[in-house]
Amino acid sequence: MAEKRKKQFILIFLLLILVVEVVFLVRRMTLDKKASQTLASVTSEKKMIDESLNSLAHNTLENYVTSKDLLTTSNKAQEQVETSIKKVDEISNISGKVKHQKSQLLTELQKDSKAIQLVQHKIKVSQEMRDIFGTTPFRKNTLVKNLAMTKSVSSTLQDDLTSQVSALPKDEQKSALEEGLKEVTTQNQALATLDKEMATYIQKDKIKTVPSSDEYKKLDKAVSELKNDKLKKTYASQLSLLEQEVIKNDPTLLNDDKKVALTFDDGPNNTSSLQILDTLKKYNIKATFFMLGSMVDTYPDVVKKIHEAGHDIGNHTYDHKDLTKLDEASIKQEIDSTNQKIEKLTGEKPTLLRPPYGAYNERVTKVEPNMSIALWNIDTLDWKTHNPTAILGEVKKELQPHSIVLMHDIHQDSADSLENVIKFLKSQDYTFVLAKDLIN
Incomplete structure (x- = not known):
């Protein structure tokens, strides 16, 4: 009798264990099903987040500055990611397979969150720089040169900008933001x-x-x-x-302070460049010609005439490419080939480099450490207006002691305006010097 009761007790105990396991299994299946539904829902939300992120990431710095909607869009996308991460984090008591799906989705969402934060950094820094310079500081993903700050910047803001830029991955946009920060x-x-x-x-x-x-x-x-x-x-x-x-x-x-240097870019040619030579000779003025290697190849005799007349010759690269967009080898080729051609014709190697568009960076100065960068502080805009009256007007408006005047000897209008420019500068008691005399 005792043996029979013992067997019954064992049987009941086993049945109880079985019931508990069934209950646990049903609960686990229910939780897994609920978790899978949540993961599916979040996965669907993630597709929308990815679309927003893709749209945000494929913008230029100029768009980040000018668009009123991108920052709002990025904030909404970040809120969606944080909400989705919270939903996934709250999932618990799930099986190994669902646990793996949860972990995988959580990792992807965290990557999205980081990517959105990087975009937000770019938007914030770009718009801060717009406020500092009072204008859009970027053309696509390139810093606009010769920008003027409209206000001084506190050390706190400067440190914040530095921190934001440092957090970005190395790419074209980070380089432009670093230039702006510099x-x-x-x-x-x-x-x-x-x-x-x-x-x-x-x-x-x-x-x-x-x-x-x-x-x-x-x-x-x-x-x-x-x-x-x-x-x-x-x-x-x-x-x-x-x-x-x-x-x-x-x-x-x-x-002593009334000194001015006339400079001519993009030449030479055998028409307007020669007219400019004649005008300079008439007034016994020496100028600086920043030549393109490609034009040196085409008009070697004019190069020799300019040199023999006592004018200074500077380097304006071979093809007028934006040096900031080239690698070091290409920069070196643009500059060195032009130096070699000029030196072969004149016996003198240029010491001044005028980068096209006035655009240069540390790569350029690193490649040519022995050449001085020669920019300007009076742009006659002859390339834009092609109007002698307007050209003279720019000189009158911008003239100051130690002026370096930018003109282009390939334009006939520039050649035609030169005499009146010289007469005006003389009337203001300015002494004509070479660009190298005014370059540090």
């Missing part, structure tokens, strides 16, 4: 230095100490290099107060 840093430092130095001599429009001629020239040069016209005018008014006192001690200062 420009902000450079101009900010120049303003801070100038403020400190100016405060040594003048405060609240009252002179504290009269600078020496050399100190004044240093200040004047720093002001002339400012890119923001409004800031430049503010400092110029202070300089004018100092200038009056400095001239009392050194009257030669008046004439």
